[in-house]
Ligand SMILES: Nc1ncnc2c1ncn2[C@@H]1O[C@H](COP(=O)(O)OP(=O)(O)OP(=O)(O)O)[C@@H](O)[C@H]1O
């Protein structure tokens with residue numbers, strides 16, 4: 001680039017912007033450019049192409065930072081929406097001690113359900129965790145939810161049967177801010193719904209109908225439900241009715257029986 005005298009003349013506009021003088025300069029990479037000496041600035045301006053490139057890198061870094069922040073916020077929203085009780089928030093598969101063959105099998109099936117969730121989801125395959133108190137059913141269900149939320153960006157929601165009922169009943173109150181249809185929608189939409197503590201109390205007809213609506217609604221959308229209960233499979237069938245059980249069993253639904261002693265009493269070996 002051949003510079004002319006006029007290129008190095010500071011015009012009135014530039015003077016207004018604080019340009020004191022201009023001179024020819026050379027960038028090792030981009031060649032000739034005009035450097036400007038500005039008022040209040042010790043150093044003359046540098047190569048404009050270098051400045052452009054540096055700005056582009058900063059923009060890209062900022063965009064990557066924004067994306068990471070948005071993705072972290074989405075993850076936090078999903079974790080919040082999952083409503084996993086704080087007691088179980090950090091419980092993962094590695095924290096689950098399996099000392100018997102049966103416990104190792106149960107742990108392996110739960111971990112596989114989480115790892116292979118995409119496929120189980122496509123098949124609408126449900127999972128039933130039933131058995132004794134304190135055997136880690138809620139622990140493993142939380143670990144499954146945590147895995148699919150973090151690793152698969154999926155939506156998992158945890159509810160006890162009681163809180164699920166309260167939530168649906170809550171919609172009958174005109175002040176609640178949500179309709180019954182929205183309540184069902186929110187229970188049917190998640191990729192995985194965990195319903196804990198089924199069969200703890202005798203169900204009313206309303207509760208049976210509500211539970212059927214939720215499980216059937218998910219079944220129609222081919223979305224899996226994870227059901228947890230202290231009842232053994234045959235008792236659970238009586239409590240839920242065979243129409244619900246049939247839907248939970250469809251497409252090779254899995255049922256794991258936790259038949260050892262409670263870890264709450266320090267007994268892990270059953
Ligand atoms: N095998 C295990 N290894 C490590 N911790 C365990 C194990 N089993 C249970 N726990 C822990 O013991 C406590 C009770 O387990 P959890 O609440 O999951 O049992 P549960 O089967 O859901 O019981 P309930 O039927 O009474 O709801 C939790 O803190 C859980 O993390």
Ligand SMILES: [Mg+2]
Nearest residue numbers: 137138139196
């Ligand atoms: Mg539990």
Ligand SMILES: [Zn+2]
Nearest residue numbers: 027030047050
């Ligand atoms: Zn340059």
